[in-house]
Amino acid sequence: MNERRILVVEDERTIADAVAARLRAEGFAVELAHDGPSAVARAEAVQPDLVVLDIMLPGFDGLEVCRRIQATRPVPVLMLTARDDETDLLVGLAVGADDYLTKPFSMRELAARVHALLRRVQRHPGASAGGADAEIRVGDLEINQTQRRVRRGGVEAHLTPTEFDLLVHLASRPRAVLPRERLLADIWGWADASGTRTVDSHIKALRRKLGADVIRTVHGVGYALDLR
Incomplete structure (x- = not known):
């Protein structure tokens, strides 16, 4: 079976490992990155089906990571933020994030959001070429x-x-x-x-x-x- 691949970008190793463990238990293949530059490089190398992305990262932040990833290959992004700030969330959406979770979050909620995002991508692939409603x-x-x-x-x-x-x-x-x-x-x-x-x-x-x-x-x- 072709596993869906998820890139988890989080500089706090304890959180990154916990997220990776839960997603692997859900049946996903998981890649890890811990800073901005390595996240962009890893996304290019592994072509993930979805990215779980923390905003606060060393090197450059998650907003810049999201911007660079989406510029080359659109991919669903679930953004993690330590602040429930409307401005941060709107900026995240503006650079290509699809959804967000505010820390602290439950692993159950994170897994549910990931499954929902992937289901949405499968449900809305775009109209078939030449279709009446194209x-x-x-x-x-x-x-x-x-x-x-x-x-x-x-x-x-x-x-x-x-x-x-x-x-x-x-x-x-x-x-x-x-x-x-x-x-x-x-x-x-x-x-x-x-x-x-x-x-x-x-x-x-x-x-x-x-x-x-x-x-x-x-x-x-x-x-x-x-x-x-």
């Missing part, structure tokens, strides 16, 4: 699912894999209000609502890249793509 147009927004490219007003926007999947989900139901819980289940594969802040952070990232008017908030309910 391109979505809403107002001046153009989404090519086959090429996974997005333009607004003719200007291309560079989205992370999760941002793209979230936008497609909203654009496939223009003006329909989708609850945060449903988005969390459909895109991230989570069965509970504990990660609704993840949805909110990705919506903020989409607005920053595509314009504040691209997605409408319905307070207490969810979001709708509402371009005219």
Whole structure:
């Protein structure tokens, strides 16, 4: 069987070893790196299916690691942060992270997030070439699912894999209000609502890249793509 390979980047050896042990117990092949430069080199060498990435690293930080990895080969990234700071989280999402966990976290939660991210990648590989739904147009927004490219007003926007999947989900139901819980289940594969802040952070990232008017908030309910 072809094992899914995960790169764990964490400078605290005790945490790195604990994460690696749990993921190996879950059936994954695990590679380790403990600083920024070695993380980028290891990602290039082993081509992981997913990266678990701490923000605070020697050499250069996890944000720069994420930026460099995503520039050459898009890969799901679960970011670990010691601070529950909205600015840090938004920056992490902006450079290509798909999800995050705040320390301290349980190994059970980490394993669940990893499985959910990998399931999402399998569920949303993109539309088949030439399919009827390969391109979505809403107002001046153009989404090519086959090429996974997005333009607004003719200007291309560079989205992370999760941002793209979230936008497609909203654009496939223009003006329909989708609850945060449903988005969390459909895109991230989570069965509970504990990660609704993840949805909110990705919506903020989409607005920053595509314009504040691209997605409408319905307070207490969810979001709708509402371009005219």
